[in-house]
Structure formats: structure tokens, C-alpha cells
Amino acid sequence: MRSTVVRYQSVVRIYPGEECGVVAVYGHPNAATLATYGLYALQHRGEESAGIATSDGKHPFRIQKAMGLVSQVFDSTSLAALPGQMAVGHVRYSTTGSSNLTNAQPIAVVCSQGELALAHNGDIVNASHLRARLEGRGSIFQTTTDSEVILHLMAQQVGKSVEQAFLWALDQTEGAYSLVLMAKDKILAARDPHGFRPLSLGRLEDGYFLASETCAFDLLHAQFLRDIEPGEVISLDADGVHRLRPPNPIETSAFCIFEYVYFARPDSTIHGINVSQARIQMGRELARLHPVEADLVIPVPDSGNYAALGFAEEAGVAFDLAFVRNHYIGRTFLQPTQLIRDFNVRIKLNLVQESVRGKRVVVVDDSIVRGTTARARVANLREAGASEVHIRVSCPPHRFACHYGIDFPDPNSLLANQLPVERIQSYLNADSIGYLDIAGLLRACGSQHSGMGFCTACFTGNYPVAFHRGLYKEILEKNQTARLAAK
Amino acid sequence: MRSTVVRYQSVVRIYPGEECGVVAVYGHPNAATLATYGLYALQHRGEESAGIATSDGKHPFRIQKAMGLVSQVFDSTSLAALPGQMAVGHVRYSTTGSSNLTNAQPIAVVCSQGELALAHNGDIVNASHLRARLEGRGSIFQTTTDSEVILHLMAQQVGKSVEQAFLWALDQTEGAYSLVLMAKDKILAARDPHGFRPLSLGRLEDGYFLASETCAFDLLHAQFLRDIEPGEVISLDADGVHRLRPPNPIETSAFCIFEYVYFARPDSTIHGINVSQARIQMGRELARLHPVEADLVIPVPDSGNYAALGFAEEAGVAFDLAFVRNHYIGRTFLQPTQLIRDFNVRIKLNLVQESVRGKRVVVVDDSIVRGTTARARVANLREAGASEVHIRVSCPPHRFACHYGIDFPDPNSLLANQLPVERIQSYLNADSIGYLDIAGLLRACGSQHSGMGFCTACFTGNYPVAFHRGLYKEILEKNQTARLAAK
């Protein structure tokens, strides 16, 4: 058995399914169009591929997926090919190695459970182990993503209902997942027990809508009902919403705090806290923790905008948008190839030199990953004549890898993993540097009011879910290369 | 269990894998290029998709497949992406419904047997039954072709050698198949026990070459070694050719006689008989069976050329190529869409009116399927001033469906299934009509010398292998629409 497993590993590299967005529509005649608009609103969660599967409950599922942005993948032609009142959709960012259409989602299969279409945001930490076990029983996989194991586990449950099969499959699965699954006449949805990734439920005319973030609700004029809670599993069918498994106690939750800091859109509201307002609070906390005499506060746009506003207001210092972003490029964070990322280092931000000349400037950023671009930006400000440059970062230093769905670079490439804070300041050539601390960050995210727990593993190294260091880690680490390089 | 099976059927329509060509190369540094040339020579066996998988025995398999002709799919770019000294290749014609890339071959998978790539010519008659059984055990299929069941059967044989797994899978499989299968460091090949479809083995410098027809050998300067015999299974590896299973007795063979009549290329030699010479003999037999006073013998080009030559020589009548074919169209037989087929009825043949004016003309055709175009051709000759038009057909009337790899239309659409011969003559408005009989056809194909048995089911209804009339037939018949319409 052992040798069999080893043989698979030499051939298949399983890619963690990180940084994605999911939507689902139940009970609306234009399900595909609404799913498209929903994915459009979630585009920031994954720019490499987009896909939608639909069903009318009678005919075989229809599916369209392709590499590219939502606006490139879906047009009147592709939408006309997606009839039905149920839909699941997905946008995806992935590592370079697996940037291909085969791995795009939703994954649609026919099996003993009939037709199933799955969209997944998160990272199944025991996927390699499960896949080896399933192949050892005769299964043949279509993709190299971690998500497909859930469908194979369900396919094993011959004779069981799709609900039973789904719950059984989730019982085998460890890690981070917000899932939407379309079966013949229903939509199932689940969040992992720690609730690492967001997922919200809304009302859409006579039907229902699920999306990773509430910004997708606003666009569709969908009425927000509630968040799916950590550990909760539901189904949507002709009789409405059913809770298949109750949520875990809120204290055990471990929501990814980096969603508030950077990843989620500012107009989304998660667990009752608006993201842009949380960021403004981060800026205020930061101004109180690391005050500085200055003439001007400027953000690193767009992710630093709100924290900078909060800092400027709290500090009583003037605010300007002196860095001008070229919006014809996507988010650097999400550009996969070295070529494009190098290009972006030069092109994404231009400085209005007239605005900073002779001034003491505070630059507010959401995070510093490798430090390469932060360093270039300080040099840029000094060339333009800024008399002082103070860096303020709206979260603690990043020191550890994420195993639950954010694709940071290898920890050895993280600036704060390699250097203490004082040496970061000299490396960046800043007059001062200040990071927000964990306590301030938790306050800004409302933890004291909501009782919500957060995953802060990338700052603290405290991982809520163990991962197979032996088998899995070597695969994972190979994959974790050349990411976030422009930060 | 029964209900499970029914559920699958409502979703997946399994497409018989008909009318294909396969090649394999073992032990040549330019395996992909040679496979491409081989497929080029077999292009007449399938014009819709082409694919090649290669391996160097060390790295993961490489595969390129696409809709289109071999010359469209393979160029210097795609060949550069196919390194290795082993290759399997496939050209495919399929029904309209499944004309998509997902179903193109070779099918490559990773499973408990490691990597496998399969190319199949033929028709597995119990494929639906096997698929239902496999899905009932938890398997998930990637394609809707019948060929994939072989790979799933092999994947179940965890811990067995690839040779054992292949033989075990073939034991479950009924129908027509000429198969080539690439595993990590070897090529396997098999013909079904009746040997419905051809498959030949050759020497290619220091390596080996397998192809559906010997015309592919000539092109590559490969040295013909022998036909793979009905029921035989072999492997090619570093130690040479191994016979994994011996052939069946020659008397039990049932080679498709329509390969000689129409399907195979005239420059191929099957079981020791050259196809063009067999066709000339069909023409001679036909002239003896149905003599006629005439001034001119003309073929329906190109498939009727050799039978017409044989007829003219035997009858001592002048021969001319009065029908001129437009070679910018593919074989009508293989054009899948109604649109193109309608177009072809008007455009594929033009008549040199000066050549037939005032003459008694014998038109020699290889077969009459629906009769639509044959009738139009008689009208055409009469308009041009032919004084008499006599039709001669180099095989018996087509009355029955093929279940072993030729995609005839529904029997209700076969002219000879609906009308007796005398009414066919009046329907076509011919002065006389004559079909070759079974005995003459068998003689022309050398059955008296080779002892070879033939499948004549499309003429006689005698099917060598039973097929599941219940489950399978309903699926099959749905698929058998709109084919061969231009004949």
C-alpha cells in the first residue's frame, strides 16, 4: 500500500485551492446571469479562471469555465448556454504550476450520486492523503486540485442520499473550506468547523443567493439574511433552507483576520463588521500605538486607503492621494507570473512629486510581505524630496505560512520572518516604522463585541488545524514558490 | 441497484467509439513525429479529432489533442511539447452529440496502475453495463465514450501488474476493439476475439510501430512484421515483443468485410490481401454476375474507382473518369453536420457532360446507403445526355445496423432495408441495377485462401457478438441518427 502511495506522489502534485470566491443561486430563472454578476463582485478573490455550472433540475448540468476574468469568460453567448434556475460559480487564483483550465472550478462530475458540481474556497490540508487512499481503491481523478477529493468521497457513498454523502465526505476532510455544491434539485453549502473563509446567505426575489462576500449581494439587490456559521451545513431546495448540521460554538471559530486587513472588499460586511470601517479603526489604533510628527499621511493605494484615512483623522494630519495607481493592471498580489510581476513593480504606482516635496510623510500600507516594493517606494519618496518617510502598517509583521487559503510566499521570503523590526526599518531606509499589534487588530475587527475567534497564524504561528507535516508539507512547500513576490 | 443504474442512464449517453484509427510507437526518439505521420496516413478513418500521448519513461505523460485534422492539430509547436520515445495516437470520427474535445483520444489518466494512455478503434457493446457497475462502486468518469471503461476496470486492479490488469479488463469487455495502451515503460496492444477491426505490427528502425492499416507503414518506411491476430494481446518493452495472450483460431474470426469494400485505404494490405486488388476483383465478380451491354464504365470516385476498373476490364468496355471530385471537401461519409452534408450533395462530384453524352453508361459504386445521392447522380447523367444508366454496386444491399464500429444510419433509413432490389431500381430511375452477392464478395476478399472469417452483419443480420438489447440498444439507437446521410 505504501509503495502505491509513493507512486502517485511522483506523478501528481496536488494544488491547494487557495484564494477563491464562490457563489450559488437557487430558484431564479436567470441563475447564470446573476451568478456572473456575483462573481464579478468577487473578482478580487481570484483573477485567473472563472466558471459557472447551472441546472434546470431536469436536463444534464451545463457548465462554462475558462481562464481569464469574469468579463472575459462570460458574455451573451456563454450565458445563453447556461439555462436553469440553479447555479454555482467560482473565481480562482492558483499557483503557476496549475494555472490551467482542467483545474478551474466548478468541478462537475457524474457519479453514483448523479450529477454534482462543486465550488470551493479554502485549502483541504489532508487532500494528498485522501487522494492516495481513493486511488488505492480504484478511483481516477480528473484534476490536480484538493477540491476533487470531496466529490470522490461522495461517489463512494452509493445508495446514500446526497446530504448523507456530503456530511460523510466533510467528516473525512480537514482544513479550510467554504463550499457550494449543486445536486440535481438542490444546493448544499458548508463552512469548515473553524470558519476560516467567509460565506453569506441572502434572499434573491423568490430564491436564495450564497456568496463569499456581501459586496456581491449589494450588486444584485439581494437581501442579506445571515452568515453561514463555522461548522454549519445547509441545503436549499423547493422547501426553503434546511440546516443539515448546526454551527460550532462561536468561541472555537478561527476566521482569517487577513480578510479584514487586505483580502476582502472594503464594501463587504463580515460577521456584522464592515470591512472599510474595520480598516479605518486599524488606522486609528495604529496612530495611537505609533504616533509621529508629520505633515502628510498618504496611503499605498488601494488597500491602504482606509487605514490611512483613519490614521490621518486620529493624528490630525493632512491626507492626500499622492500615489496614483494605474488601474489597467490587476492587483499585484494576484499576478501569477514573474514577468508580469516585474512589470508591475515599475508600473502600478506613480508618485505625484509636487505633493510630497519638502514634507514629512507617513505612508500607510496594509502589510509588508517581501519588502521589495516597500523599499522601492521609500526611495521614490526620497527622490521626490520628502524630508522624512515614516512607514505604518495596519497589521502585525507576517512571519508564517498560511495553510488555510492565502498564498503567501515561502516563510523564508517573508521580510519579518528574516529580520527583527528594527532591522526592517533600516532595510527599508525609513525614518520610523510601526506595525499594529494583535490586540489592536482584534479590537479593530470587533472581536470584543462579536465573541468571534480569529486565525492569526500568519502573525503568530498558532495554527488552529494541524497539517500532515510528512506527506503533505513537502508537496505544499514545493508549491509555495514565487508568490506575493511584489509585496 | 437497479434504480442507481437508471439514474445514470438519464444523465450520461455513452457514445460508441466507432470509425477510428490508432497508432503506437515504441523505442524511437521521434515517437511523436512518427505517430503524427502515421495518423496522417489514417486520416480517412476519422476526421474530427486527433491526439497523441508520449512518454520518455521518466516524466509524466505529455498529451496533445484537439478537434480537427491531423495537419491542423500537429505542428512544430505541438510536437515540441511531446518528447519521448513512446507514443500512442488516435484519429476519431464520432456522432454529432459527442463531437467534443473531452471525448477525443488518447484518454490519459493517473490511477492505481500509474499513468495510462489509451487509444481505441471499435465499439464495446457492454460499455453501458460496465459503466453503471463501476459508478455503482464509486468511480467517476471523465468522458462519455465507451473506451474509458477499460481504464476504470484496470484502476480497480490495485496491486496487480499492468499486464494482469489489462487482461482482466479485456475479460470483462465485449464487442469490437483494436487497442493500443501506453503504460510507464511499455506499450500494450490487443484485438478483440473476433478481430473486427484491423491492427498491424511493424519494425521501425530499432523500435516498433503499430497501426490500424499498413498504408501507415509505407509512409514511415516501417517494415511490416505481421497483423495482430484476433484475440491476441501483446506488449512491447525493452526486451522486445511479448505475447500476453495467444490468438483465437482463425475460423472464429469475423473481420469487417466493409473495410475491404469501402473503409480501408486501397494501398493497405489486410491479412495478406491488398485492398485495391480486392476491389478490382469485386468489380470482375460483379461484371460476371450482372453483365450489361454498354459503351462506358465510370466509377463513383474515389471509392468506386477500383471496382469500376475491374468491371471495365472484365466486361471489355471503355473506362473513363467522367465524375470529377472536388477534393477540397473531406469524405462525405465522415462529415458530421447536416449543413456540410447538404452542401456536399451538390458540390462533391461534377460530371464531364461531353464524356457521357449519347452513351450507355455503367456507374460502379461501392455501396448505396440511403440512395439520395445515387438517385441524384442518375438524374445528372440523364440530363447530360446518357442514353442508358446502369448501376452496379460492389457489395450486397445494406440492410442492418453495425454494432462493431461503422456508423451506418438507422436501419429505417437504409434504402435496401426499406425496398426490394427491383423497387430500388425504379426509385433510382436506373435502366438496371446489380449488387455483388456475398459469395462473390467473399471470393474477392480471398476468404477461400486465407480461411479468414468475416462479419457480414450489415448485409445479413448475423451478428457475431450479442449486444444488450435492453439497456444498451435504446441508447445506441438514439445515437444513430443523421449519419451516412449523403450516401
Add this chain to the structure above:
Amino acid sequence: MRSTVVRYQSVVRIYPGEECGVVAVYGHPNAATLATYGLYALQHRGEESAGIATSDGKHPFRIQKAMGLVSQVFDSTSLAALPGQMAVGHVRYSTTGSSNLTNAQPIAVVCSQGELALAHNGDIVNASHLRARLEGRGSIFQTTTDSEVILHLMAQQVGKSVEQAFLWALDQTEGAYSLVLMAKDKILAARDPHGFRPLSLGRLEDGYFLASETCAFDLLHAQFLRDIEPGEVISLDADGVHRLRPPNPIETSAFCIFEYVYFARPDSTIHGINVSQARIQMGRELARLHPVEADLVIPVPDSGNYAALGFAEEAGVAFDLAFVRNHYIGRTFLQPTQLIRDFNVRIKLNLVQESVRGKRVVVVDDSIVRGTTARARVANLREAGASEVHIRVSCPPHRFACHYGIDFPDPNSLLANQLPVERIQSYLNADSIGYLDIAGLLRACGSQHSGMGFCTACFTGNYPVAFHRGLYKEILEKNQTARLAAK
């Protein structure tokens, strides 16, 4: 002659060459790559097509142009096909009717002057007249753009130098133009006598660089030398920069003030005034002219950002980015099709409802064109619970068409052309509305310091250059449809 002219008009509709960006490189071995970066920085000036022509002074010109963004048109393959140390480049926005590759620029021709490649920003108001005259002499045009007449005029000057031919052609040409022209071994550049559109000259290592805006200089680390002045014509060759014609007196200039308000990038500096700082001044002037009691100032992003900052600072009111823009769409202003524009009305901006609830909100926009989206935005704010909504616009009401290079909709579609200001307020359902006046706008753009004259025709109807109301206007007006509709 007249009848001939009329005959042409029935066939060819000449499209004004509006809203474009141009670059030129002289004397750098990577001319095409640098031109690409330059066009990237000017992408906001034209999103429909991009093109670059290069020359090494010896071989025929090389040219690559295609519909799409700079990042879509130019990659390593297309750049490898553009060797040479000279380049001219162009990005283009055009009316729906002429959104095709034939009209993309640079326009490259061979004629009596040898090879020429032209890129043009502006609008030649007597183009139809010139074209009719040239066709009447036997010329055959390749495009339906106004720019091509310049090349035909030059081609007529057989035996003259390219400099003489260029000056002679410009003498015939009326209207707005910033031009770069590549000849065999030199680059020529010109601005029309009024200087409607910007054009700046820089030093790029040992060579020279020309671009519509200085934001392109920053990206390339090119050293800004000076603006090409209104009426000035220069050439760049192996001996450096030559002034072929001196500039007009600065008082007669008529620079498009809407470049400062909206069109130019905030990080560009034109005639010594930084655009973002001019916009902040517009906001300050606006706050003084139309003060209001309020709790929050928010911009319509991104074009209203700086004016809103200036307003908030001057008024001492809190500032927030409550509208969140989805950057996966291009600038609405530049989206050509009705389909996409309709889509954008719903999707381009989302409101953070938590930020405005219960507050008296000032919304600062750069301009109101049709009013459709402005009205929708007020409704959006009221739904979110804003207690008051005050609109402030950083320029005067748009009442007239532009004939010099900005593609406003038909004047009948301009809200301010149809309604007085008080009725605009009630149409938009705002609690108050205030437009900046001409005097304040001119002050913000530094006219008192620079002595620069401005074109304010779209506000005032005072057109600096007459246009052929008879022949030309009817064509022009037919073209001016369905533009700026989302404003």
C-alpha cells in the same frame, strides 16, 4: 467638382480622431518596449486599440496594431517583431462605428516621401473637405479617420523634403492636433496653433521621448525637458532637436481645460501645473463658492477624488471613500458599447452603507454629462440612509459639443444643455447642487500665473477654430451618438 464631393460623402463617413494618446522614441535600442510602457501610462486616453511602428533606419518599417488594451496587444512576441531605435505609438478611443482595426494608428504608408508612420491626437475639423479635394485629384484612402489626410497631403509634395512636406500639410490642416510622425531617419512632432491637446518632450538616456502626458515620463525615468508649445513643429534626428517652426504667442493658446478637470492623469504635469493639485484647487474654489453644512464629503471615484479632498479640507468636513469602485471595469467614459455601459451603471460603484447612514453627505463629482448615473447615485445614497445629499461639481455645466478631440454626446443629450441648474437639482433629487464657475476653474488651472489661454467651448460655446458647419457638421453630428452615456 461639387457633385464629386457629394458622391464621396454618401460613401465615406470620416471619423474625428478624438481621445487618443501618442508617444515617440528616438535613439534608443529598445524603442518598441519603451513605447509600450509609454502607451501603458497613457492607456486612460484610449482603450480600444493600440499600435506601435518602429524603424532601424535601414529596413522597412515594422508595425503592430490591434484592438484591445496595450497589455493585450503587446507581449514578448509582438515586441520581438518590432526592432529599431525609433518608434511612434498610439492608443485610441473611437466612436462605435469605426471601432475597427483599419482605423487604428499609427497609420503607415509608402509614398513619394518614402515610408511614413503617423500617430495623431486631436480632431482635424476640415478633414472631409481635404479628403474630398484629394480624392478629386485621384488619391485613394485606406482609413476613414481624419488623420490620413495629412499623409496624403505630404505624398503630394513630390521632390520636397519630408520636413517641407510636413509643414505644407499642416498649413492645410485646421483644428486640434498633437502629432508624431516617423520618417526614414527622423521623428517629426507638432502641436496645432492653439495647442488644444498636450505633448511633452523628454530625454531618454541618449535619445528622446515624446508623450501626450508626463505620467509616461515618470514610468520610463525619462527626464522632462519641456512641453512642445502651441504651433511649434520640431524634428528629432542624429543631430538632436530642431525647431522647424516656432510656437505661437502664448496668449493665443486654447488648451483644453477639460484635460485638467477629467481627462489627464492626476500625476501628469501640464504647462507647469500638476493635475492632481489643480483638481484639489478646484475643490477648494468649489467649497468657497458653494459652501454647505454637512457631516461627510465623499468623491465619485476616481475622477472626483482630488476635488473632494480639496473641498473637505477647505470646508473642514470629514472625508471618506464611501463609494467603492470595481476596478475590473475600465473607465465608463471610454466604454463604447451600450451593452457594457448598461452593465457598468449597475456595477462600477458600490456604496458602503454603514459610512453614510444618518449623515448629511456632500458628493463631489468632476462633471455631469447626461445625469443618468448622477441621479442613480443620489437614490443610492438616500436608500442607504443619508439624511441630506448635496452635489458639487468641479467644473461649469456642460452645454456644448467639443470639436477638438473630446467625444461628448450630442448636445441634446447633455443635461445642462436641456435644463437650467435649478431644474437639474430637482431632476437629480439633490438637496442642493453647485457647479464651479469659469473664473474659479481658470484660477485652479493657474491661468493667472502661466498666461496660458484655455478652450472652454464645452461650457461657453466659444469655439477657437471655426468648423465647416455645412459639409462637416452633418457628418460629425451623425457620429456623435451614444457617447459619455454613463455620465
Add this chain to the structure above:
Amino acid sequence: MRSTVVRYQSVVRIYPGEECGVVAVYGHPNAATLATYGLYALQHRGEESAGIATSDGKHPFRIQKAMGLVSQVFDSTSLAALPGQMAVGHVRYSTTGSSNLTNAQPIAVVCSQGELALAHNGDIVNASHLRARLEGRGSIFQTTTDSEVILHLMAQQVGKSVEQAFLWALDQTEGAYSLVLMAKDKILAARDPHGFRPLSLGRLEDGYFLASETCAFDLLHAQFLRDIEPGEVISLDADGVHRLRPPNPIETSAFCIFEYVYFARPDSTIHGINVSQARIQMGRELARLHPVEADLVIPVPDSGNYAALGFAEEAGVAFDLAFVRNHYIGRTFLQPTQLIRDFNVRIKLNLVQESVRGKRVVVVDDSIVRGTTARARVANLREAGASEVHIRVSCPPHRFACHYGIDFPDPNSLLANQLPVERIQSYLNADSIGYLDIAGLLRACGSQHSGMGFCTACFTGNYPVAFHRGLYKEILEKNQTARLAAK
């Protein structure tokens, strides 16, 4: 002036417009569809690009052209974009250098004559001279083909009728041309004074049809009216057919005899002689001129088929189709790139070895150009066991270039230009060789009955029209490379 001309030459290489087919439709509501079918029938005259321009007499012309076969360029989408009851169409083969879309025809322009669309078969020998003169007057050309000069000449005739302008342009033009020209409400057509290339007129329901060959008439059920005669110019308009210029005396005609030998389709009839029957006569003449004792006559298919039939009948020797052609390749003659041609040398013909073994074989070919493939074919026959190989060629040896529309290779590459006949035999390793002589060829083509004159320049070097050896020849000869290489 002279220096100006030289300057153009360094930049523009004018490509002779060789080997093309043209069609025109006047007065049929489905003009574009019928033109498509017509081009389909003429596909053998040019496989690289296809194009059609249509008009309804009211709106601007519509045009579709692309690289590729007719069946690739025209589908329901492209035809829907071509409304109107008038059409001109073109298929084109060209040298490698100019194989691009810009040079594809019809060429459509707007000029002083209004809209014009031209399709041209032939070769204008003074094109470079005319172009230099036109550019010296200020014209700007769009293409590098010789055909465009005709449109520029017409554009110069301001104020003249389109008929006058056409006749005037033809007066300047020397060489070979069969032309169709669409103007606003009429079709014009012309053949050069020698009538090098064919052009025929037919009736199509209530309208008219023009095509290079009559095989296009049969397909459309168009009624053949007559050939356009050498020197004749006609127009088709609402009043019917008008003769604008009468034909030249038939004795001065110089029709390309190679059209009968090879280029035209066998089912076409030119000047009253059917092509396949002329080829059969060539074979009979050849058998009488060069008799041989033999067992079998085989053609080099498909172009040698009819001559071989004639030879076999005249000689009383058995006939077989022992060479089998792979029809998935186009005509070798027309494959432009070295890569494809090399491929074709190996793949286009396969030999049925069983048919020739132990026999004395006569191989009948239409022509030998370079001799490379003829030599390989003899070797092929000897390997297969032919006891003798006799070559018979149905025209005289090719020794000279064609300047009127056939793209032979450089004369230095012509086998018969380099070697006397006896050395050709030994070079090819044939047991005997025999070429048809001029007298026999003229008899086979019916010259004694029709009084028609023929151009035999490629055999004799007697050129009916002088060509500019100075300026033009150097350009032309550069172009004449790498063509006909597979012959």
C-alpha cells in the same frame, strides 16, 4: 524622378498576381452565397486566401476576406455580413513573401470613381513602372500586389464615367489579366488582348455570372453563354450585357496552353474544348509519338489521370491506379512553404506495390518541373519490383519562366532548362522517357479547329508580351523562388 523611383523600389516589392480564380455575380439576391459556391469550384486556382465583396447598389460595399480555403473563410456568419445582389470574388495563391491578408483580393477602395472592388487573375508586367509613376504623382498604395495599379489609374480619371476610367486604365496596363470589377451599380469585366487567362460568362436565373472556369457554372446550374474573348471588355447592369470594347482577332490570341495541360479543372470547358478530353487526346498523341512495349500504364494522380487513360487506350495496355493519393493535402503545386512541401514529397502518393511487381510500367505525368519527385517515384517503382519504368509526359519540356500568371520556379531550377532530354532520362533513372511535342499538344487542344492561338512561352521562350527586363525583372526574379518545388 528616377531617383524617386529607385527609392520606392528599395521599400516595396511588387508581387505578380499569379494563379488566381475570379467570380462575379450580377442580379441575384443571394449573390454572396453563389459567389462562395463559385469560388469553391475554383479553389484549385488558389488556396491561400479567399474574398468576396458585395453591394446592394445603395449602401457601402461589404467585404470579407481572409487567409485560408473558401470553406474556412465563408460560413453562415460571414455570408450574413454580405448582403446585396452584386458580388465579386477571388481565390489566390501567392509567393511566400506576400502571403498576407493585406494583399488578398478583392481590393476595395473609395476614390473619385466612388466605390470599386477588383478581382484579378494574371500578371501585369509593367506594374512596377506604373506604381512608380503613380506614387510620383502622390498616390498612396494599400497593397504590394500588381492589381492595385488599375484602381489608382481609374482614380486619376476624375469626372470620367467608370467605364471610361476602366478602359483608360486598361490602356496603360500590359500583360495578362482576367478582371472583374464591381462599381456602384454594375459589374465590369475584361480579358487582356492576348487572352492569357480564361473567363466565361453565364446566365444565372435573372442575373449573370462570370467565372474563371466553367466548372463553377455546373455547380450553380448557371447556363453557359460564352467565353469573354481576348481583348474584350464588357459591363453588366440593369439593362443587360454591354460590350465596351470588341475582342481582338482570334489569330492574335495567346491562351496559356498549360491551363489545358495542368492548371484548369478537367470538368471545365475552355474555348469549346473540354479539358479532360483534351488531356485524353494528349495521352493518345503521346502514345503515338513515343510507343513502348509495356504491361501496365499508371498515372501520376490526379493531374496525369486522363493523359494516362488516353495513352493506355491508344497503346492497348492495361490501366491501373497504382499510385494512391492522400487527399488530406492540397495540391503540391500550390503549397507555399518549404516545410509543407517537404512533408508532401513523402506523403502525397503511396504506391500499391502488389500492382506493379514484376511488370513493365509506363508512368504518365502532366509535367516535370524540378525532377526531384519524378526521380523519387522511379526509385519507388523499382523498389516495389517493377521490371521496367518508362516515363511519358503530356507536354514538352519546361525550359522558361512564365510572366503571365503561372508561378514556375526560377528557370535555373527547371530540370529541362539544365539538362538535355537524354540526360534527364539517366537523371531520373528511367528505362525511357518521352515528352509530347508542341504540334501534338496544339492538336490535342483543338487549335486546328478553333483557330485559337496559344502561349507556349514556358516551352519555347517565345513571349507574346515584352516585359521590362531592367526595372521589373530583378524584382520579379527575386520573387520567383521556392515555387513548384515538389514537381
